[in-house]
Amino acid sequence: MTAMTARQAAAAIREGTLTSVRLVESCLDRIAVQEPSVQAWTYLDPALALAHAKAADRRRDAGEPLGPLHGVPVGIKDIFDTADMPTENGTVLHAGRTTQTDAAAVALLRQAGAIILGKTVTTELAVYAPGKTRNPAAPGHSPGGSSSGSAAAVAAAMVPLAIGSQTNGSVVRPASYCGVVGYKPTRGLIPLEGALAQSKPLDTAGVFARDVGDAALIAEALVGGARRLVQTAAAEPPAPPRFAFVRTPIWDRLDADAARAFETFAARLPGIVVEAALPDWTAQGLDWHRTILEADLARSFAEEFERGRNMLSPVLCEMIARGRTHRAVDYNNALDGAGRLRDAIAEILRSFDAIVTPGTTGAPPQGLESTGSPIFCTLWTLAGVPALSLPLLNVRGGLPLGLQIVGRAGDDARLLRTARWLSQQFYSEA
Amino acid sequence: MTAMTARQAAAAIREGTLTSVRLVESCLDRIAVQEPSVQAWTYLDPALALAHAKAADRRRDAGEPLGPLHGVPVGIKDIFDTADMPTENGTVLHAGRTTQTDAAAVALLRQAGAIILGKTVTTELAVYAPGKTRNPAAPGHSPGGSSSGSAAAVAAAMVPLAIGSQTNGSVVRPASYCGVVGYKPTRGLIPLEGALAQSKPLDTAGVFARDVGDAALIAEALVGGARRLVQTAAAEPPAPPRFAFVRTPIWDRLDADAARAFETFAARLPGIVVEAALPDWTAQGLDWHRTILEADLARSFAEEFERGRNMLSPVLCEMIARGRTHRAVDYNNALDGAGRLRDAIAEILRSFDAIVTPGTTGAPPQGLESTGSPIFCTLWTLAGVPALSLPLLNVRGGLPLGLQIVGRAGDDARLLRTARWLSQQFYSEA
Numbered sequence: 001m002t003a004m005t006a007r008q009a010a011a012a013i014r015e016g017t018l019t020s021v022r023l024v025e026s027c028l029d030r031i032a033v034q035e036p037s038v039q040a041w042t043y044l045d046p047a048l049a050l051a052h053a054k055a056a057d058r059r060r061d062a063g064e065p066l067g068p069l070h071g072v073p074v075g076i077k078d079i080f081d082t083a084d085m086p087t088e089n090g091t092v093l094h095a096g097r098t099t100q101t102d103a104a105a106v107a108l109l110r111q112a113g114a115i116i117l118g119k120t121v122t123t124e125l126a127v128y129a130p131g132k133t134r135n136p137a138a139p140g141h142s143p144g145g146s147s148s149g150s151a152a153a154v155a156a157a158m159v160p161l162a163i164g165s166q167t168n169g170s171v172v173r174p175a176s177y178c179g180v181v182g183y184k185p186t187r188g189l190i191p192l193e194g195a196l197a198q199s200k201p202l203d204t205a206g207v208f209a210r211d212v213g214d215a216a217l218i219a220e221a222l223v224g225g226a227r228r229l230v231q232t233a234a235a236e237p238p239a240p241p242r243f244a245f246v247r248t249p250i251w252d253r254l255d256a257d258a259a260r261a262f263e264t265f266a267a268r269l270p271g272i273v274v275e276a277a278l279p280d281w282t283a284q285g286l287d288w289h290r291t292i293l294e295a296d297l298a299r300s301f302a303e304e305f306e307r308g309r310n311m312l313s314p315v316l317c318e319m320i321a322r323g324r325t326h327r328a329v330d331y332n333n334a335l336d337g338a339g340r341l342r343d344a345i346a347e348i349l350r351s352f353d354a355i356v357t358p359g360t361t362g363a364p365p366q367g368l369e370s371t372g373s374p375i376f377c378t379l380w381t382l383a384g385v386p387a388l389s390l391p392l393l394n395v396r397g398g399l400p401l402g403l404q405i406v407g408r409a410g411d412d413a414r415l416l417r418t419a420r421w422l423s424q425q426f427y428s429e430a
Numbered sequence: 431m432t433a434m435t436a437r438q439a440a441a442a443i444r445e446g447t448l449t450s451v452r453l454v455e456s457c458l459d460r461i462a463v464q465e466p467s468v469q470a471w472t473y474l475d476p477a478l479a480l481a482h483a484k485a486a487d488r489r490r491d492a493g494e495p496l497g498p499l500h501g502v503p504v505g506i507k508d509i510f511d512t513a514d515m516p517t518e519n520g521t522v523l524h525a526g527r528t529t530q531t532d533a534a535a536v537a538l539l540r541q542a543g544a545i546i547l548g549k550t551v552t553t554e555l556a557v558y559a560p561g562k563t564r565n566p567a568a569p570g571h572s573p574g575g576s577s578s579g580s581a582a583a584v585a586a587a588m589v590p591l592a593i594g595s596q597t598n599g600s601v602v603r604p605a606s607y608c609g610v611v612g613y614k615p616t617r618g619l620i621p622l623e624g625a626l627a628q629s630k631p632l633d634t635a636g637v638f639a640r641d642v643g644d645a646a647l648i649a650e651a652l653v654g655g656a657r658r659l660v661q662t663a664a665a666e667p668p669a670p671p672r673f674a675f676v677r678t679p680i681w682d683r684l685d686a687d688a689a690r691a692f693e694t695f696a697a698r699l700p701g702i703v704v705e706a707a708l709p710d711w712t713a714q715g716l717d718w719h720r721t722i723l724e725a726d727l728a729r730s731f732a733e734e735f736e737r738g739r740n741m742l743s744p745v746l747c748e749m750i751a752r753g754r755t756h757r758a759v760d761y762n763n764a765l766d767g768a769g770r771l772r773d774a775i776a777e778i779l780r781s782f783d784a785i786v787t788p789g790t791t792g793a794p795p796q797g798l799e800s801t802g803s804p805i806f807c808t809l810w811t812l813a814g815v816p817a818l819s820l821p822l823l824n825v826r827g828g829l830p831l832g833l834q835i836v837g838r839a840g841d842d843a844r845l846l847r848t849a850r851w852l853s854q855q856f857y858s859e860a
Binding site: 331 | 721725728732754760
């Protein structure tokens with residue numbers, strides 16, 4: 001049952017061939033087996049989840065109108081507030097923290113009928129310092145971060161869907177490392193009220209799923225039906241899409257085996273994948289992003305830094321310390337630069353349906369000390385454009401390597417349609 | 431004819447009892463007499479203005495639909511681009527600068543039928559360093575700034591209407607000093623495209639007129655008819671308004687004679703004017719404003735500073751130099767503070783129709799060396815709330831002293847209605 005897509009499960013529950021209780025039970029069974037080695041969850045209350053599932057089944061039996069996620073369990077990164085579970089933001093400084101209300105994204109999921117299964121592990125305050133989670137697709141390797149538990153839980157088939165967030169590479173990177181679909185919509189599409197804030201100009205909520213159709217299903221519940229993500233994602237493109245293969249100004253940061261995998265991919269679809277380049281000045285985007293992020297970390301976590309910096313990781317303390325020194329002129333120039341970067345990306349996408357580009361520097365790093373580098377996500381996050389990691393490549397005898405596909409700001413439905421088309425060139429998706 | 435209000439003039443032109451040519455001629459005659467002593471204009475092309483007036487009269491005679499300002503001359507602060515006149519922004523570094531297009535506000539005025547009479551003097555880059563303009567209402571005294579020429583031209587009856595801008599106190603202060611109505615709408619209501627940018631979070635376009643009804647007339651052309659400024663401003667309030675007399679945390683910066691004038695004003699309307707206070711923390715707003723403004727000046731005028739700082743005033747160079755050192759955390763904390771200040775103002779305005787408070791430290795300063803202090807405008811500009819200076823008080827045997835009246839953000843129509851009601855308690859306005 002945990003092998004079903006969320007679309008199949010939702011349809012079966014609607015049709016009465018599956019109950020939410022059975023689905024949630026099978027997820028809990030799977031978690032019971034896998035969790036000791038994966039450690040994706042920071043809070044899980046099986047009885048609560050089953051009570052919600054029972055209520056969902058009763059509503060279905062009573063003939064009430066059902067949302068698109070009715071009865072389907074979802075994992076929630078532990079930076080989104082939940083009224084019925086603690087939200088600890090990956091730091092002992094927030095241990096036992098509870099809130100009266102759900103984050104807006106959680107409320108939208110409940111409205112769509114989803115069962116909030118539990119809270120998934122985040123790195124410390126959604127920055128770099130790793131949590132306990134391991135990579136189910138690459139034992140002994142990092143699952144990536146900061147949405148470590150959400151990516152790992154979906155990869156381990158503990159839950160079909162999960163949500164996360166990305167301020168640099170926190171959705172696309174763990175998706176790439178864990179071999180699942182990670183989708184970061186256009187910035188602002190998924191509301192962030194009630195989620196831990198790092199940096200308002202950068203923070204973006206995102207989703208994890210096992211295929212593009214499922215990512216569209218949960219995303220539509222979070223961004224509103226008007227965007228028709230599900231319908232468009234399932235449709236055939238009017239013509240075969242064309243892809244701009246963008247190496248970005250940091251191609252030399254890519255591992256050699258990952259570079260070879262990308263070259264091979266591009267060569268495999270001649271005429272469909274065509275090389276294109278961002279202007280050289282866009283390399284400054286990495287500095288712009290750093291300036292904005294560090295300055296905002298210094299503000300967002302000023303209270304934690306004052307109160308308990310000895311409980312914070314050295315890497316975060318250093319970022320905050322640097323962030324305090326950044327100048328307002330540089331910060332605002334960086335914001336302007338982000339706008340110009342978005343324009344430069346739109347310029348490329350005048351001639352192509354999507355950009356394909358690495359989402360990570362390569363395969364997941366060995367060990368759990370580092371969640372890896374987000375550098376191949378930075379420009380797309382800064383620009384606020386939609387990006388999606390597809391689990392299409394692999395290196396070193398089977399380590400997952402995501403292929404990042406990037407679309408125009410606001411054109412999320414088309415990105416999903418194009419991503420599904422590309423996936424089908426590798427293996428057929430329902 | 432220059433004694434007519436803009437409303438009267440527009441009506442007479444519509445009815446055919448006055449031509450635009452006659453009105454513009456009488457303005458030009460008045461300018462010919464007054465300009466040598468007032469020096470309100472930096473660019474004036476009488477033949478061009480008359481050609482526009484002739485065209486307006488032809489359109490009226492042909493029975494074409496007429497805008498609300500049809501045939502009425504308007505003065506434009508020389509920071510708003512005009513396609514048919516240079517825009518020099520008050521600095522020799524921009525001498526002879528021309529643009530292909532009108533600023534959005536200028537285009538809206540032309541759409542409403544206004545005759546762009548000429549460009550009025552601004553201080554250097556709309557900051558502090560004075561231009562040539564003198565105060566027609568207080569010979570030997572500063573007209574205030576930065577919208578010096580617009581305020582002076584309206585005060586000298588050279589033109590019934592003019593536009594300006596305020597980033598600190600550049601509409602309310604010169605209006606107070608020159609004894610005219612200066613109205614700074616809610617930030618963002620009048621578009622700023624094609625106007626010199628100092629600081630996006632602070633810049634606000636505004637208008638000058640001789641009474642509140644005329645201010646509403648030109649403002650409605652600039653903000654769109656949906657706000658019904660003219661109709662509401664002309665209406666009677668449903669009940670006598672109540673005013674919060676707010677001394678602000680800087681009351682001790684007020685001249686003694688101005689303080690006495692305000693005490694007398696408040697005592698004159700017992701039960702209608704009631705003392706209320708902003709929370710103490712709002713005093714930080716002065717620092718927040720300075721941080722934002724200086725950091726943004728450093729960015730906005732980086733090119734001028736690099737290219738020709740020896741042509742810039744020492745006061746501006748010092749602001750830019752300080753602005754370069756401001757930290758991003760302080761800048762963003764200041765932006766947050768501005769939001770909290772706006773909330774604190776809204777809290778007072780839950781119980782009152784408007785706030786009355788000084789707009790200047792007192793009467794216009796003697797001499798032309800300084801345009802005076804904007805400090806009594808700073809908090810209201812930072813909060814982005816609508817503010818209006820009414821020429822109702824005077825000190826030292828007749829020097830003008832404006833009474834600043836402040837409303838809730840977005841509630842501009844009500845502020846105008848309340849301002850007109852208050853004016854009528856002093857003398858009757860048509």
